[in-house]
Amino acid sequence: MNLILLTNDEIINNITEITGDKLKHILTFIKPVAGDTLKVGLVNGMTGDGIVTAINAHKLVMTVQLYKKPPEKLPLTLICAMPRPKVLNRIIQHATTMGIQKIYIIKTWRVEKSYWESPMLEDENLYNQMILGLEQGKDTVLPFIAIRKLFKPFVEDELPEIIRGSTALVAHPTGETQCPFDIGSPVTLAIGPEGGFIPYEIDSLQKIGFTTVSLGQRILRVETAIPYLTGRLF
Amino acid sequence: MNLILLTNDEIINNITEITGDKLKHILTFIKPVAGDTLKVGLVNGMTGDGIVTAINAHKLVMTVQLYKKPPEKLPLTLICAMPRPKVLNRIIQHATTMGIQKIYIIKTWRVEKSYWESPMLEDENLYNQMILGLEQGKDTVLPFIAIRKLFKPFVEDELPEIIRGSTALVAHPTGETQCPFDIGSPVTLAIGPEGGFIPYEIDSLQKIGFTTVSLGQRILRVETAIPYLTGRLF
Structure with missing residues (x-):
């Protein structure tokens, strides 16, 4: 605090x-x-x-x-597959502390169905986690958070508008390139669930303009990958 | 897994x-x-x-x-002030997953005395956390972990040898420069407790060759700062 x-x-x-x-x-x-x-x-x-x-x-x-004035936000939009609910809390807190501007929590094939029943997804909990993250990061401005429980309409109808004007990257073990450093311009970053995105999901993201980026041979947990990539990109 | x-x-x-x-x-x-x-x-x-x-x-x-062969380790030695014990577990796991080679858990002025009583510091627990981290990162090689409960002798007698041949950085809110990107050579990275290092500790580290680096206006939690800096440096 x-x-x-x-x-x-x-x-x-x-x-x-x-x-x-x-x-x-x-x-x-x-x-x-x-x-x-x-x-x-x-x-x-x-x-x-x-x-x-x-x-x-x-x-x-x-x-x-x-x-x-509070510190500037990072020009970073995070698209994150719904993680285990107790990990969600930490992700919201840490993403808020780092100054991530927008966070979409989405459904993907490998997200456990039961996660969507979690009270952690209620507005009050999300608000409390954001406040904890802001108080840690000496910031005041709540990030935008949205929950999207249907992958296909989100990616096809909404995501093309979200990524407009940004570099759209999806972290994937068999990525085309290593994730770039110090990018200095807006980024939309997609991170899959434990087990990763399925090929259909990667194809869908590539089709609308995402580039797959690799973090090397090691598979990071979502909560590690988010700060790892944020520190690298900005 | x-x-x-x-x-x-x-x-x-x-x-x-x-x-x-x-x-x-x-x-x-x-x-x-x-x-x-x-x-x-x-x-x-x-x-x-x-x-x-x-x-x-x-x-x-x-x-x-x-x-x-397992993946290569990062040429990174982490010097980390003892965090809250349940955070320690996550730090050991995540640092191991990312391929950090050596981890020193040290005492600093602002580390709560009670943390040292924790069973989390026992060898068996540290081993189990490392195994979880390796299984996540598809690695097999245990990192080196050491606990140092006396700051001054550690910094004066042992640390000069540890940092030899590496870039020695200490994360500090009023750091001299922004933390560099993609450094491509060995690094020793010191991270303070919640509340930070005290001025005497920063002086001691600078005296033996550490450069203070800032992460900007935001104060990150230790468990966020470690992957944030690792992704940035390598």
Whole structure:
């Protein structure tokens, strides 16, 4: 927690009062005392300072000054096959922390059907994971997240528009080339499930303009591949 | 599990019999039938094929042929502050999967004292995590792992020898430069705990030849930073 995120409702006349779980978290990880200046931010807004005017086990009161833009997002759209639900949480958090702008969680052939029943996919959980990711990365701007449970209409009808103006790459063990470094322009990056995309899916992606890129002989887990490729591309 | 790792004891006259937890894992994730060819490897040895000659709920029998070298390791030594114990497991697994050659888990000022009591640091657990990482990455060669509970003697007496012949980088929010891409030569990479290295620790590392590198304004979690930097450097 490198930044405390607040919503508009939580700031009244530049004063915020924090209670409940959020306070518990702050008391555990930041341990502030009166007079301390903490990093704060407004969800989808500016960042700045919160000066602690009072604190006890039940309430933290801060005077809030917001004056600084959050860090720029990466021009990166991630198309990610639905992973095991508990891995999904980490992926959302870490992708948000790194500044990935848009995340599509999609169905592919090798995604276990049961994963779609998971409460992790509910809006409230996704929101909470994004907030954790933003607070870690000192960012305020929620990424765009969408769930797409039908592969073919997504790829044929929606994805061509999403990839327009970007380099579209799909990580695949038998990729045509090694994944490039330091690309410096927008990228759409597709990552398959454990076991990978099936040939039909790779064909469909190639047909609309994706290039397959390899990460070498090693097969990385999805949660490793996402930061590995993000650090490489930007 | 992209490869089934076997020890020398488990292969007799090119035949292996798998039972117990390992069998359960294979039945869950690979679901083989008689006649299937599975990827197998010998710990610290060659990889090859295992042809399933018999399988039931209690035993899997394979004829094993080992003929292929495992993938090359990356010329990367990781110096990582001890993280939360359950994160340690993921870090060991993912670092092993990516082919990191040597891993030092070290004490720094901001490492919670209680972490050192964790059973996760026991040899048996570290071995199991490495095996999981190797099986994911289709590798057989265990990385070198060492635990160092005293910062100063480690940095002053041992680390100068470890970094000899490598580019020594320490990830730090106020780093001198952005982390380089595609370095193509040996690297020693130091990553601090949540909260970072303290100034004295950064000074100590710089004194023996480390360069501080920044990952931009965002603060990544250790488990994100390791693949992020690995994908960038190699």
